[in-house]
Amino acid sequence: MKTLHLLALTLLTLTGVFSDSSEWGVNYSEPICAVRGSSVSISCTYFYPGSVHEVQRLLWCSNNTNTKSHCTDPPYVYDSDSSTASGDFEFVGDKKSNCTLLIKNVQFSHSGGYRFRFITDDNNYTAFPGATFYITALELWMSSSSGNRTLKEGDSVNLTCAVNCTPSSPQFVWFKNGKRLPESDPLRKTGSEKLVVTGCLQVSIWPIVHPDWLDTDTELFYTASVLHLSNLTVGDSGRYSCALKPDESIRSEPVQLNIGGGKWRVNYSEPICAVRGSSVSISCTYSYPQSHVVQRVRWCSNNNTEPHCRDPPYVYDSDSSTASEGFEFVGDKTSNCTLLIRNVQFSHSGGYRFRFITDVTNGNWAGLPGATFTVTALELWMSSSSGDRTLKEGDSVNLTCAVNCTPSSPQFVWFKNGERLPESGSILHLCNLTVGDSGRYSCALKPDESVRSEPVQLNIGGSSSLLMFSALVIIGLMVVSLTLIILTPFPK
The missing domain is CATH 2.60.40.10 (Immunoglobulins)
Incomplete structure (x- = not known):
């Protein structure tokens, strides 16, 4: 055997x-x-x-x-x-x-x-x-907690990618809908790991493909990687494939996962805080009975007072060739309803609602109350050891960068005269100031470092002793120059 x-x-x-x-x-x-x-x-x-x-x-x-x-x-x-x-x-x-x-x-x-x-x-x-x-060929197969029945939300799946020999230093990579999945901590959901990639399996299975040239009594060594998807949602639906480094263009045949939603649902990301001028996505997924096919999708803002987004105005309508300025739908008619807003302004703040319509009579759903979206500006202010008087050498200064809402994992960066500083954090502390610290300071939030606060100008004056010394040097030079002029004989 x-x-x-x-x-x-x-x-x-x-x-x-x-x-x-x-x-x-x-x-x-x-x-x-x-x-x-x-x-x-x-x-x-x-x-x-x-x-x-x-x-x-x-x-x-x-x-x-x-x-x-x-x-x-x-x-x-x-x-x-x-x-x-x-x-x-x-x-x-x-x-x-x-x-x-x-x-x-x-x-x-x-x-x-x-x-x-x-x-x-x-x-x-x-x-x-x-x-x-x-x-060898890359073989990809699926096993699920549902057995042979249709996948539904809450189920878990193992996707196994294997080769029937041992390549040198094998490194597997995974793809969903043609896009490479991250190698570390991919598809993490709040509170639990969504996806886990393991290296080489240590269980016995039998190969799907057995090359004709190989003696059937030959003992084979398989190397494999497992992609584990737990607590499935409709958003996990898609075509999954795998590859071996370094040639990631050579991939396995894909496996299609179709996760049926047990009920009508729209899931929005938690309340979003965005800095004015940046681009932000309202992450969103939706589900519905598997027998339905989505025909039309829409997004409304609070400017539309009809709560179920049945009538215009819409910020996006799949039946229209254009979206409202600054809005772009980056989802699909399967499970992803993400909305991208570019160059956000204070007027964009408020609530947004998604609605979808299927091919079945009365097959429509609006996700209420919707997603909450807050737009803020980066604020920058200064406090110094000198109080209100003019800054001079030896003083210290704190520059504080703040936003009036809480972005996800905020990371502040700092600039002086437009050049990025190595310091990070919401407070920039400058101690024992010198004239060289003078300049225009501003801050930004990652990842969009081009959207910055209004700058603060620091002008550091030289100390009085230095000024006096400089004055004496200048006077001395003037005296020497005058003496040389007096002593120099005029030509006859």
Whole structure:
């Protein structure tokens, strides 16, 4: 019976051909595992008595097409005496010691053994059995807490991405609707982790794909990654796929998740605080009976006094070719109802409501009371050790940057004369001032550092002793200059 092991990654070491430098030999890399569609190199080095021999010709053979064990006759996948290589094969070595072979767009037909042969001015050498090359496909499958029934909100899902050999240092990456999911703490929801990625599985499963070229009695080593989605919502619906670094363009076949909403619902993000002039999203998801198809979506502001957003004006209507200025719908007609507001102003403050209409009679819903949106300005003020008098050297100053609502995870940054300062935090403390601290100071909130507070001008006056010393120096220079003028004889 065939057995599958999913193991944590281990380094496989294979004994190559090792010999004294005066002898002949070829060292191949350990058995290679590659994902179908990617490009892979068979690393290879060779050696010979270089002081008395000169390499004239290099050959690579495949066990699939050349049954001659010593690669003495064609066909070859590479021949240095030929102007072209075979298909997707490229020799990237040299006639000294490097015999590396690059295979592009690898397919299952490329799997098997490869042998390198080199010919010198009076001898030749073939290294066999050669390098072993395995091709695998990324396999992606799903298991859920719901078993075989339709997924609904609250269920959990495991997506497993696996390859049926062990690539070197495998690093899996995940995608939803073609967009890369973050590698650390992705899709976190308040109070609990939404998504967890694990490295290599340690359970037994049987492969979906078993290549024709592989003996069915061969023991396979699988490496896999699991994407765990818990407490599903309609917003988790989408097409999921996986890839192996570094070639993230070669992905598995996608798995479609359709999460049915048990009831009509609109979920808004918590109350939003935005700085005037910035761009902000009102995050929003919605759900409805799975048998319905959404036909139309709308957004209303409090300027629309009809609470269910049945009649205009709308800030967005999917049946209209234009949205209100500054508003952009970045959701879809499936589950995402996010609204983007650009260059927010105080007039944008207030409540916003989302409404959607399906293809079923009376199939419509408005999310009440809606999302709350507050717009604020960055305020900057100064307090100093000098009180109300003019700042001078040696004084200290506190510059305070504040907003009159609470943005999510506020991070303040500071600027002097338009240049970003390394300091952070809502208070900038400047102590033991010098004239060099004079300038225009402003602050901003991450991530939109281009939206800044009104600047505060600091003018630091020099100390009285310094002024007196400067005056004495100037007077002294004037006296010296006058003396030189008096003593200098006028020409006759």
